[in-house]
Amino acid sequence: MTEAARIAATAGISVEAPRAADGVPHGQPVLDRLVALLDLEKIEEDIFRGVSPKQSSLRVFGGQVAGQALVAAGRTVPPERGVHSLHAYFIRPGDPSVPIVYEVDRIRDGRSFTTRRVVAVQHGKPIFALSASFQLVEAGVEHAEEMPVVPAPEDLPTQGELVTEELKAKFANITTRPRPIDVRYVTEPAWVSRETGPRDARNQVWMRADGKLPDDPLLHVCVLAYASDMTLLDSILARHGVYWGTDNVLGASLDHAMWFHRPFRADEWVLYDCASPSASGGRGLATGRFFTQDGTLVATVVQEGLLRILD
Template structure:
């Protein structure tokens, strides 16, 4: 195991890590552990190994395996080619107690585009698959939708501000984990608003890496991919006034797609504007758009998730 992997898998949070009002560690020491989590060990050519933090829940967080798989793909591509899209499927729940092996298939190396496929394997079986496309920079048509009119992140509530003692007990495996991503809620999160009944199938948050990241464009993309699995399906749940763990609803991510339009830094505030156009057959679809503070659309996300109401 590499030194980075040992740091990422460590159970102890650094003593110098700041703590939020609810006592949960955050800030640069916690973000450094996320960076270490994404620093995969190269086992062989096109084969990498990643680990999960000790504070993981019963299954690997989807954003983690997506971010690690994208790191694996990116490390087989020339640095001048940046990722512009990824498409992924969550096949089986990941086991956080054992390493994840990432196998990269070099599908194509063209003059402008490079394509990679990545398979994440545990216990001899695939748990996740990803296809990613990389491109050399080039000029072309340029337009984008505008950013919604929302208040800035300053003064908006964080998770620590909104989680009551009752919810803290219900979400013990979530609300006590270190937070490498700072999230500020524009709309009231589904786990709070559900008490007021169904509302618009929309969720808006500001988010950023809670510290300073190295100047590595691939790392910033992978951190955003990690964060994109947070709060996205809340748009589905808000429409039905339910939330994981507090109501009789079960769910999981099924697939995930992202398109990266323009450069950005994941350690600067971005607005994550999420909506759910449809839910049916035990599945909910959610779309998300990332905007920088100056209104640039930098990434688009689409995810379908399992949303079941057991009888």
């Protein structure tokens, strides 16, 4: 894909895109824009360039830069080696109006493992740093935690069905963006009900890419990395009965780690079971587990976020 085509693909949503119950574009055309967003341009050996969608907010979505950085790393690794972990730091807010340059450092190519480091750069400064490890498929011991008992995604309302006109006006920065990821809330989101007050430090959603993805395993991992930055920190806010946009909460992702345990498809339903074990010092820690519909644990996430309650 040329740079011009890539920018065009992420610049807007075509009129053919279906609309959710609240009028927001979704479905295959919107998912295709996400795939284009992750299709980085190679500008030099181990140097790639990515862009942000026209609908971006004041800063680049953390899941986007994480997904793009993982694509950059994966493009330098033999396809038979799948990513099994990533560790990343969000250093500066990303500027959605200019491209992001991803510089890949080939740390190690071993017999079984490959290690890459990626730095995302804008305006001559790093905004994000990621280390990722890839491994040849091996046999070994097997065990996994069981999936919580929750309603099936087909029995839950879509995000568009939850958004009233009042909520759409109040949370315009969240509720009006095109949705490449179909999210079904198991635990009622705080932006729907403000009367419940503090709850358990837990948030559960079903999610999947809203359409059909190509069969490239790296792409499915990168789409899940993109989606993993959605709803995770909500588990912290739920414990304190506050939410972005309605309370004076300042938040941002600080670091992010993922471990990929088993194969999966990001265009099939996965349960994202998130919880927060601790919050202190203006920061909150959240953990997440991804399960397929048959109960298989496929990935684990840990993220620390900046959370300040302003006066």
